[in-house]
Amino acid sequence: MAGGGGGGDSRELDQTATWAVAAVCAVIVLISILLEKGLHHFGEWLNEKHKKALYEALEKIKDELMILGFISLLLTFGQSYIAKICIPDTLSNTMLPCPIKTDTGTAEAGGGHRRKLLTNALIYGNIQHRILAAGSIVSCPLGKGPLISMNGLHQLHIFIFFLAVFHVASGALTMTLGRAKMRRWKEWETETSSIEYEFSNDPSRFRFAHETSFVRRHTNFWNRITILFYFVSFLKQFFSSVCKADYLALRHGFINAHLAPGSKFNFQKYIKRTLEDDFKAVVGISPVLWASAVMVLLLNVNGWEELFWASILPLVIILAIGMKLQAIIARMAIEIQERHVVVQGIPLVQLSDQHFWFKNPQFALFLIHFALFQNAFQITYFFWIWYEFGLKSCFHDNFDFIIARVSVGVGVQFLCSYITLPLYALVSQMG
Template structure:
């Protein structure tokens, strides 16, 4: 038949040497170029004393090494994994699509036939199971899983880098505020010897009102505030003044904006990697991605809830600082003095906020990766996207 002639494949001993050498040369060249590029980036960061970003780059290299080891295990072990047989009844449980494999879309049928022709030789080479049993995972399935893990690692790094870039752009907008602290107008308007009523200062006035003193409306107001003005000029100046008084001499010409930028780089070093907990969440979501459960949709909501909760909490911290100033002093001298403390954070652990952001970044990257992987491997209108509008919503949330 035509299909059998199309699926005939040459073994390596029957393949032209120029084809083998050419493919190996291209793969080796790409690998060397990538390694040299990462080395040059590391040297550039070292020359500019960007130690935190250099450590983040080392984490990216370590993640690529883990990815390469996973790829090696999948490639070397695929024939052994395909020999593991399980009862057919067990194989038909917790499926992401219908067990009969019926496809409604003609393009999906064509793609399925293409995949069947592509992996027919590999599947026929795999040892068959006895009647009533099926392989644990087919060779084709292992190849698709291989692509999914590769997509996830790459997109998580890209997603983290984009987030880092947006953060730096946000902080760059504070540069002119820092420059204002060296002007004569700033020294005059914020004269340390000048006394003012607490409720007349811009920081207290911006964060305190009638609703902030009511527990019912306190967090509601903080929730909506994060959408309009995450960090205002008065917030920056007040926090800067508190930091300098606490850690340096009053009136010091310390560049607080550069300090915040370095702190962002330190935080980026922590969120760029994939921890064992994040890999475990990846495995759990794959396990629960059963047809009809809509687990991945609810999983796409979790990062949104986390980010909104973190934003609300940070706004609540600023508001509580302003309330404490107004309750502690009726009159202040110069800029209001805020006193940062771990007590404002959940369970007294500021690091928990960073862990939550790390988890949200990974889950967002996973949602986008999963959508693109299904599009690449099975088609945009495959059975994984039985509810296509819901799939678009998941990707949009990411």
């Protein structure tokens, strides 16, 4: 609608200064070009460093951003058509994320704001009433309202932007923490080239299996009780998830299985490349993950506290995977003790897929992928609600749950990035 004076905020482009239109377009185009060029140069740098997996991960992130941009484009083009879809008020008032709030002249439902004009000219028998949203007028028959208002569609645009930003930020944080964890392993890898290491692990030396550091750390009386065995495995992921004895034993088993004995092989660098391959897998968004995000939005009904329980699920998955990976390492140590009373040199672990769920190491990676996506989605949703509706909005009526949900999300991001994913990159090579 065109307007003058106080109605300037509702002007359309035919009544807007050309310098204002050009300035806004120029800024948007400049930001877009800088972002594209920055990603392009970053990709070239990855190629120069021969980091193929990270380059492919970057390309996958760019593809996901393109999909989100296309979704936003569809919303922009179709918003007027979507807002014209009218549904009965009884239907639009079901499964609301917030309670219906009413006051004099105002009714709110489903995030959309419908304002009935209370004037003497209003005739209750009229077949239409006006719905004001974002400066547009949408007509629906009496007793019906739009499927989603124009203002609601605008808020959905903002949510997509938040999702894109946090998707990139979550991926960068995951890779940064994972590589930070592996820096300690680099010291252990360097030690394998020292004379002291070669002497202490001389293949001509014989030792009792239970006296070796690797076997001694994982074989205790609680291994005979299944509940205690998994409880201890659960705790180990928080306290020295990968110690020096574990790393050297797994390294020795891998080299013995795939290379000639005594080969000079940088196992830490290989695991770092493996982490990059795993990272490439977890930054994508598959149809299954999109479906899970839609289900979270569907079930976010007032009173169900669905967002809190949905934030707990990634925590349960990550803790279960960490426990399983620790149990696999312990099982390898137990097998060494059961097979041999005396070992020659460093204990030799037996590589096998039998230790993994469904005998498939990739299944654990899928669960990590799902947990990371859901966790990032939950954090994104929280910040979007804060931005659009405020920290103390109806979405956050139980503020204790909100604090717990955000704390869990931050904890899961750190736990998975710094502990679980690097641990998986190491243990999955034993399959």
